[in-house]
Each structure stands twice: as structure tokens, then as C-alpha cells.
Amino acid sequence: MKALYRSRLLSGTAFLILVTGATYACGDFLEGAPQGALDEQTLANQAGVEGTLIAAYRVLDWNNGVGGDWGTAASNWVWGDVTSDDSYKGSEASDQPNVTDLELYNWTTGQAESYLNDKWRGSYEGVVRANATIKLLNAVVENNPAEISQANQERIRGEALFLRAHFHFEAWRMWANIPYYTEDDTDFRKSNVGVDPVASILSDLDQAIQLLPATQNDVGRATQWTAKAYKGRVQVYSGDYAGAITTLGDVRTSGPYALEQDFSRVWTGFQQYSNGPETILAYQASANDGEPDGNNANYGERLNFPHSGSPFGCCGFHQPTQNLVNFFAVDAVTGLPLALTDPNWNARDANLDATASAAMALDPRLDWTVGRDGVPYKDWGAHAPGWIRAPAYGGPYSAKKSAYESASGAVSNVGWVNTQLSSMNIHIYRYADLLLLLAEANVEAGSLEEARAIVNEIRARAGMAAQGPGTSSSNIAVAINDPSTTWADYQIGLYPGPWTDQAAARTAVRYERRLELAMEGQRFFDLRRWGIAEQVLNAYLAVEGTRRPFLTAATAFTARYNLFPIPPIQIELSRVEGEDRLQQNPGW
Numbered sequence: 001m002k003a004l005y006r007s008r009l010l011s012g013t014a015f016l017i018l019v020t021g022a023t024y025a026c027g028d029f030l031e032g033a034p035q036g037a038l039d040e041q042t043l044a045n046q047a048g049v050e051g052t053l054i055a056a057y058r059v060l061d062w063n064n065g066v067g068g069d070w071g072t073a074a075s076n077w078v079w080g081d082v083t084s085d086d087s088y089k090g091s092e093a094s095d096q097p098n099v100t101d102l103e104l105y106n107w108t109t110g111q112a113e114s115y116l117n118d119k120w121r122g123s124y125e126g127v128v129r130a131n132a133t134i135k136l137l138n139a140v141v142e143n144n145p146a147e148i149s150q151a152n153q154e155r156i157r158g159e160a161l162f163l164r165a166h167f168h169f170e171a172w173r174m175w176a177n178i179p180y181y182t183e184d185d186t187d188f189r190k191s192n193v194g195v196d197p198v199a200s201i202l203s204d205l206d207q208a209i210q211l212l213p214a215t216q217n218d219v220g221r222a223t224q225w226t227a228k229a230y231k232g233r234v235q236v237y238s239g240d241y242a243g244a245i246t247t248l249g250d251v252r253t254s255g256p257y258a259l260e261q262d263f264s265r266v267w268t269g270f271q272q273y274s275n276g277p278e279t280i281l282a283y284q285a286s287a288n289d290g291e292p293d294g295n296n297a298n299y300g301e302r303l304n305f306p307h308s309g310s311p312f313g314c315c316g317f318h319q320p321t322q323n324l325v326n327f328f329a330v331d332a333v334t335g336l337p338l339a340l341t342d343p344n345w346n347a348r349d350a351n352l353d354a355t356a357s358a359a360m361a362l363d364p365r366l367d368w369t370v371g372r373d374g375v376p377y378k379d380w381g382a383h384a385p386g387w388i389r390a391p392a393y394g395g396p397y398s399a400k401k402s403a404y405e406s407a408s409g410a411v412s413n414v415g416w417v418n419t420q421l422s423s424m425n426i427h428i429y430r431y432a433d434l435l436l437l438l439a440e441a442n443v444e445a446g447s448l449e450e451a452r453a454i455v456n457e458i459r460a461r462a463g464m465a466a467q468g469p470g471t472s473s474s475n476i477a478v479a480i481n482d483p484s485t486t487w488a489d490y491q492i493g494l495y496p497g498p499w500t501d502q503a504a505a506r507t508a509v510r511y512e513r514r515l516e517l518a519m520e521g522q523r524f525f526d527l528r529r530w531g532i533a534e535q536v537l538n539a540y541l542a543v544e545g546t547r548r549p550f551l552t553a554a555t556a557f558t559a560r561y562n563l564f565p566i567p568p569i570q571i572e573l574s575r576v577e578g579e580d581r582l583q584q585n586p587g588w
Helices: 046-061 077-082 097-103 110-143 150-175 197-211 224-237 241-254 322-327 431-445 448-462 502-517 523-530 533-544 549-553 568-573
Strands: 087-090 279-283 317-320 426-430
Touching (some): 077 317, 110 150, 197 224, 224 279, 241 431, 322 502, 431 502, 448 502, 523 533
Antiparallel strands (some): 087 317, 279 426
């Protein structure tokens, strides 16, 4: 069922306005529409606590329907892709100029601030809702101990702690210097000085691991394994590679996750593959559930479909860069990334359409990631030039991972340009990401052969299928050497061993993360935590500016961009007796 709960983190008060009071034991726990306004006394029961918890999950994609905007999309496409070398804002220059300022590293403009403030508000909206769940649970247990069983108390608390950790992590990897809120806080104007958010995130995750069950009846809910997998993610981000090897290694050995059998099942609208073995955490999109505007669907991605000449009708944002497309070229002999051996891998400056690529050796993941002219776009027919809104501005390519299949039946029946909306889930964290984080930790710890085995596991799966003709659901995916794939010579090779050079192993793992997770909102955060954002992005701008002239207006990437500026309005709202409790990040 769906729940709606609004609160705001302004000067210290969170308000409960609306939440469902219906039964919570539904097959998909996010299905159904809000069913009425309730006061806090009415919520003081198990149904009320469960509804408040569901409201916290809802903020995983805090979209326009509940108060946010594209800057709070579950996929982080604005923050992880557009600010990196993976994608342009796309569309046309006059649409969403806020994102253009972010793309050009003009992060102090009012337009950029509006998006930054949405992301801040969205992150802490999730924190507030998670804490509201814990507070309500505590009150119900105190006043009516028999209302909620001990097992359900532990499960609910564990889920809320997990979500609180996730939302703080989202804020931490944006700004690093953030306040941390718990259910005991009454003044929401906390300082970010001298705070160790990572320690608090890990503490919450450790508690969640202890409290949560190994499995849940409702798909999409956090489990013990979700929390443990997420803990390993935080450990890698914070540089605790030894801890990450232990944590992620346990998940790999004993956990419930596995790679999907082929890439076509990773990003898909087909419900039989939704929440498959690769899903660790995903926004559970819901279409045709009674919400009149389709706001419970994958709203945060609705701009990111081919434009009006396509079956989707709008809006052409989140377009892959030429740099990214070129990166999928492979050595025709080894099947390994061409970028490893050829310094001219990025030389191509023309549309890589089906004719141009017919004899090229390409990683098959290119055509699961990028819409290219003449190549089938899942099962919607061949991508065509008329699908692009302004090719001189955003280039000739379209985002593809977030597009549902025609045969999936996932499309929404309601909403402005309803074909942009679907019930296709949005991955926030998936098993391939976890494996590559584990490989990274092994490289940094010197276990190079373990890292090679993991990377080869990812590459072997990538070689299981390629984009096929897509004339029906049965041939969206075909073998990579199928004669029907006349638009590329798909190849993917495994890394021979042994790996003995740590620097070379590090490069191989980082390249694999880009190939596997391209356009999934991860790239910019990876570049920053690796300490190579300045080097990579300035080199990218120097070349890509010759391809997309608007990029010549970009500000050079310097050390201050390693953290986003805290929205000035949030600093103003933190003021107590003339003192700003929130301190701005260095350089801003």
C-alpha cells in the first residue's frame, strides 16, 4: 500500500499530516492509494506505525508528487551522471537550466541552489520520517505493550534504522559535513561541526543487522542482508577496505543475492524479473494504483526518455556523452576495454549509429545502456534521429536503462505524458555494484587475484546476452554472437591472470565500474572518492567542449568541487541567536 506523510525540516518542527491507516499486510507493500487523514492518536497502533514506516520508504524517490523535484530522483541522475563524464543534461538549452548550472559547475547560482536544496530537503525528509517511525513505535510500545509483537517491534525498528542510515548516507556523500539526527532530537538546528556521520551511519546499520530478519514477506522491505550489504558499501566509501572485505565477503558467500542471468533482466519493466536476485535496494515504483497523476510511478526518471518523435513522447534528458559511448569500444583480439591500451580510444567524434558500428568490436553493455540510431531500443523498434530533441545540443544518444519494454505492460495509464511513467523499479544498490566494491577493496588490500576473479564474474555475465532485434519479448535479448545483431561485433573478454600490478588492477576495476554502472548515478561519486575527479573531468571538458559547445562555459573543476556547497537557505535556517550552526563547506 502507499502512504503519504508530509513533514518539513525548517526551523525544528516535523508535522504529521497524512498517512494511511489501512491494513499493511499487502502482497506488494507499496501498492494502494492513501486512504484518509488521521490524527496522531489514531496512528497509535500497529497499522499507524507501519503506515509511518511506509511513508519513510516513499522518500526513496521524493518526487514532485510529494514535494521534491528531479534533484531527488532515486537514481541520482542529476548528481551522479550529469556532473560526470557519463551524461549531458540533454534535452534543449532552455529546459531545466538549473541542471545546466550543475553540469557546468556553476554551483553557486540560485538555479543550482534550488536543486541542491531539494536534495538536502529530500535526504532529511527521509531522516525525519524514519525517526518519526521510531518515536511512534516507542510510544505505542510504552502505552500498549501488547499491541505489537516483539518480532514486529524489532523488524520495524530495524527497517527505520536502515532507512535513517541510507538517507544520511545520501547527504554525506553529497556534502560530507552534515548533522546527524536521531529520534531523540527536538531541535533540528544542529551543528555539522565535529560530527562523524560515518560512525553514526555504521552504528545504525549494525543495529539494523541485529534487528532485521533474513527475509521479509513483502518485497522491497530491508532485510538483515540489505543492511549488511549497505554497511559494506559505506565501509568502501569511507576507506575501510579491510572491514569491507569482511562484510561484503560474508554477503557474497552467505547472502541471498546473485547476478541476473543476463543484462536484459537487470533494468526491466517485466514484473517477473522485478526484485530479482540482483536487487539489494530499489525504489518500488507503482503505476495504475489509484494515484490520479501517476506520482507513485518512476516519476524521478520521467524526463529521461526519448523525445516527441519516439513512442514515449518526451522529454530527452539524461543523454549519454560521446565520451561514454566511445568507452564501450573493446580490443578486437582480447575483448578487453580499448581504453586500457589505446590512448586514442576517445577519438571518435561522430554519431555511432548502426551503420558506423556494424564492424566495430563493442562491449554488449553499450546497447543495454545507450539508445543509438538504427539499433533496437529494447522492443520499441530502432532508435531514430527524430527521437532526439536537439541533437546539436545534447548529442544523438538516449538513456536506455530506465526505459521499460513495450511488452512489459508497465506503462502508467494516467499522468501528464503518461508514457513517461511506469512501474519499473529503480535500482539504488544492486549486487553487481556490491561485487565491484568488493573487488575495489581487495585491490586496495593487495588481494589482486581475488579482485580479478570478481571482475571476470561481472564480465562473464555481461557476455551472456546482447540487445536483439526486439520484435517481441522473446528476442529483446539474444546471444552476443547472434547473426541478427548486424549493428555491432559484440565481444567481451576475461582478464588473464595473474594480476600482479596493483595500479593496473585498480584501473581495471574502475573501468569495470564505469562499464557496468554507467548512467546509474554512481560515476561522479566514484571519481570524487577515488581522488581523480579533477584530472578526469577537466580532461573530459577539454575534449567534449569541442563536441558540445555549451560545455566551453564550464568552470574548471578544482578541489572545492569535491564537496557540494550546503544550500545557503539551510544555513540561514540553522541560525540561533545570530549564530549559524551549519557551517559551509570549504571553498564555498
